[in-house]
Amino acid sequence: MAICYNKLWNLVRQNKMKKGELAKAAGISDYMMSKLNKDEPVQMEIMIRLCKVFHCDIGDLMEVIEEE
Template identity: 50%
Template sequence: MKKKDLIEAAGISQSSLSKMGRNENVHTDILVKVCKALNCDIGDIMEIIIKDDGVNTNDDK
């Protein structure tokens, strides 16, 4: 599927698709539209990566 085809099938803008390609934030409704157009689950198009930045968020000292 070409990008143009996905934009039309999902009813999203070129800028939304570009944001996804640059790993920028997009609204959940955009992701839902893409999933419906591709007939897939949200886990098929995104992944949550937890970064370990070494910062202790625990208040215990």
């Protein structure tokens, strides 16, 4: 399975934020931002922080794609 954070990046653009602003608002380290940029798994706590920033559910930020 693969993870895709395109929904997160769409929300960032829609809210006219920069990735650095998102990291600061959610209290996320550069390392975690790098993992998000590479569509790598991150801790659930990170996803919850992002949900709080956008007042949304995890499914609004990411999707899991089944690979064949």
